[in-house]
Amino acid sequence: MHYDLGLLYLFSPNVPGMDPKRQADEAIAEINRYQQMRGKLAAGQSDDSDELLNRAKQKQADLQAQASAKEPANAPAPASSGKTPAATKPAGGK
Secondary structure (H helix, E strand, O other): OHHHHHHHHHHOOOOOOOOHHHHHHHHHHHHHHHHHHHOOOOOOOOOOHHHHHHHHHHHHHHHHHHHHHHOOOOOOOOOOOOOOOHHHOOOOOO
16 A cells, blocks of 8 residues: 555656645655565565655655755845944944
């Protein structure tokens, strides 16, 4: 069941009520849950869950990169702490 949910979240273009970032997060969570429930594989056995986990993490990284690229380049500077640095004291002040 967790394996199937991981596939659903990872490969569906959109899941109602979820944005792409949440889908990637849920895919990672479900694949991890599948691997925990499955336990360790015997020597010589393998499945594709590690590859699916890598793909989900890559999708998550790609979405984060896209979100960073969409942020405006001229974003307002962070608010100052209200303290005036010593180098910018008004002239004539002693």
